[in-house]
Amino acid sequence: MAKLSPLMIAPPAIFAGLAALFFVGMLRENPDELPSTMTGKPAPAVQVTPLGDKPVFTDADIRSGGVKLLNYWASWCAPCRVEHPKLEELADQGITIYGVNYKDKPGNALGFLQELGDPYTAIGADENGRMALNWGVYGVPETYVIDGQGNIVLRFAGPITDRVLENQIMPAIEKAKAGE
Template identity: 60%
Template sequence: MAVPVVVFAGFVGLALVGMFREDPESLPSAREGQTAPPVVLDEFTGKPSFDDATLRDGTVKLVNYWASWCAPCRAEHPTLEALSAEGVPIYGVNYKDQQDNAEAFLNELGDPYTAIGRDEKGRMAIDWGLYGVPETYVIDGEGKIVLRFAGPLTSSVVEKTLRPAMEKAAGQ
């Protein structure tokens, strides 16, 4: 009889913790505060690529996972374009996509990426703990993940979540 009561109390405890989190909509990330996993990308023909050393070049940057087949990626694209126009370096990881489709997406909407690579099989995404696209990481100058944001970036997300994380990354 005691086991069901203990199990029920455990569920109630977990529910209470979930209800009082700072942002109940955010997904937790085990990678925050850790060095970014290795960058292992296929070439995106005609575009500059990036590697581990790029993530440790002393500057704050974003790593953005996206795909041409992803409707939320299309919705967030103007926000990425605006950040890029401000001079924010954004490194793109094209996730499980056909290169022709990805090129057409960028030709239509613009290319906000400083450099880009393809994660054709999704292996790098697994190592980074990707839940799905779009997903954006704030990386400090030493290559540490300061923030992982799952979902499309909007102007509100940029102001309330992304910019504070970028400021934190710059201050470390």
Template identity: 70%
Template structure:
């Protein structure tokens, strides 16, 4: 009987390991959802600078009465353009949205808002990406639903679509309003 070398065993063992990982990954509730260690916890510190002449927001703003959204975005982000009409609609419906402009040039960000409209109650710039890092942002756009106590109820990664509003964002807002 021929002796089996460790080099010959490696490919089948690697394949078996990958197959197990893939199987476990498919067992997740929503394979598209990115996990968030911050859901159910207090929102991290707000670390923004002023963008244009508009008012910025603070930690106290996020802990004030009412449910609010914090939206990380950038002018160079194509999906941010796609979600922008949905943000405008949410703002028109009375939902407070606070914008964090991520690693962007101020003139480009301000032109983006001038061209497409400004859905934000107030806004600031995260020029270094420090705030986004602390919040666990994977990439823009990313939106957080925050309750009246400053607790993150939902982290939504990717562009907000009408379907996302109906199936994910509005239910999270309603849960936050109900104090769940």
């Protein structure tokens, strides 16, 4: 009888392990959603610098009463351009939106807002990406729904579309309002 070597067993075992991980990943409610350890926890500190003469927000603003959104964006980000009209709709509905301009040139960022409009209640620049790192940002655009106590209710990575607005952002805003 031939003896099985570890080299003969390893490939099928590795394949079976990877297949199990893939299967477990498919069981998630939304496999495209990036998990966040921040949900339900206090928002990390705000560390932004002014962007031109735009009003800047502070850590105290994030933790003050009322539901608000914090949106990471950049002028060089094509999906940020796609989601911008949705942010303007939310602002028109009276939702407070704080903008964090991520690793951008100030002139380009201000030009982006001049061209497309400014939905932000206040805005700050994260020129070196330090704040984004603390918030767990994967890339732009990325939006956080924050409750009146400064806790993160939802983290959404990607552009806000009609479907995202209806199925994720608005339910999170309602949940945050209910907790006030």
